[in-house]
Amino acid sequence: DGDILQSTGDGLASTLAVARRETGFCPPEGGECRELWSTHRLLLDDDTRIKLEAQALPAMNILGRQGRRALVIGGGTGYIATQILQYPHIEKLVVVESSAMVLQYMAKWFPSLHTCWNDTRVSLVVGDAHDWLLGQHSGQFDLIIMGLEHSPWWKASRTSRIPATSRFISHLRNMLAPHGLLVQPAGSVQTPRHTQRLCALHRAAFRHGSVWPMAHGHSQTVEDGETILNGRYLKNPAVTLISSAQHFDPFDVDWALWQDANISTYHYTPSVHHALFALPMEVQRLLQAPSPPGMVGLSAELTPSEFIAAPEEARAAITTVALEARGCSQKRLSSGNTAAALLREMADIAGLTPLGEADRELSSDGVSAVLLVSESHLAVRTWGPLGYAMLDVTSCRPIGSRVADKLRLAIRERLGCREGVSAARTFRGTALAASLMPGERQS
Secondary structure, three states, X not given: OOEEXXXXXXXXXXXXXXXXXXXXXXXXXXXXXXXXXXXXXXXXXXXXXXXXXXXXXXXXXXXXHHOOEEEEXXXXXXXXXXXXXXXXOOOEEEEEEOOHHHHHHHHHHOHHHXXXXXXXXXXXXXXXXXXXXXXXXXXXXXXXXXXXXXXXXXXXXXXXXXXXXXXXXXXXXXXXXXXXXXXXXXXXXXXXXXXXXXXXXXHHHOOOOEEEEEXXXXXXXXXXXXXXXXXXXXOOOEEEEEEEOOOOOOOOOOHHHHHHHOOXXXXXXXXXXXXXXXXXXXXXXXXXXXXXXXXXXXXXXXXXXXXXXXXXXXXXXXXXXXXXXXXXXXXHHOOHHHHHHHHHHHHHHHOOOEEEEEEEEEOOOEEEEEEEEOOEEEEEEEEHHHOEEEEEXXXXXXXXXXXXXXXXXXXXXXXXXXXXXXXXXXXXXXXXHXXXXXXXXXX
């Protein structure tokens, strides 16, 4: 068990224990390095900071100056709070910790972290996190970090079993501002069913926005040797989800703001930020999560046999984006020139090659138009009096969700749609695509 400095019972198996170890958390001002344990699991040492920084810093940098109000659930060690408070634009940080004993141990053995609670921007809540969350109103945070993790090796409790329900995730979403981000640990490749379920719940709750998984390493946070766990739950890589009700690019970061703030970290850097979203192939398949824009995705490096096992999007020979627009300008919906110009703009957005076009203004105050492209076609049919239009983009060139989002915005602006535009992608020709190497697909 090492050199135990204080514990509530039998060494590292105790509810809480502090040990002196060379691999422990070393205070910046110098002194001995220590670890904080809870029932065989590390809460704080030198390498757990990799995981904690992955929960806080990517989200803060994606938000930029919009990240003014943050909530951390289960952040009693103070490490995440210390990282967030380095950003000068933070105005409000609420931390909810269920264990007063954790705070007492931190005050005694890790004083350099415990001092964060003296910051006037911090509100520290000691109590049951679930009860506290139910009493909160909507839209009050730009960032929520669910620091509590699903811990099936612990006795079932409100801190070891995090609700994996759509109602709970939706409640967290509603507590966010429209641009806000929810960050939540989702297990590891050693807990595939839990990780897949949590990812599916996030995608359902944030179905009109973005859900990006991050993959990162962590230290052996459960005591090794002849333990009952033997690595069954905590195998690299660990997965953390970052989600928003609005679409966002995880690489759209103002690094000048980061540099000006002079953020001090243990592991995280701009290059690490990029690497967090470069998911290993098995994680991409597990979560059906292609790489973000700007990175090489699933279909770029697979052999034919691997291609068959990839997510449907990567296996498809043909992608169709079906779009519906409502509340649009009757005048614009009745113009053949507007319809033709819109289809040409959409083809340009999707990187398609125009071949020819046709359009006709109809007696019903609507337009029917089509644009042939070398990859297939684009079509639109409008109903002016109803303020409604339906559009299709069909292509043998892959069309990702980011491009589909740009198509929605172009339609809304070009047709003056007040009620918005929806988009749904469908994939066809998977049997055909599976027989081709990815590089043989027409682009």
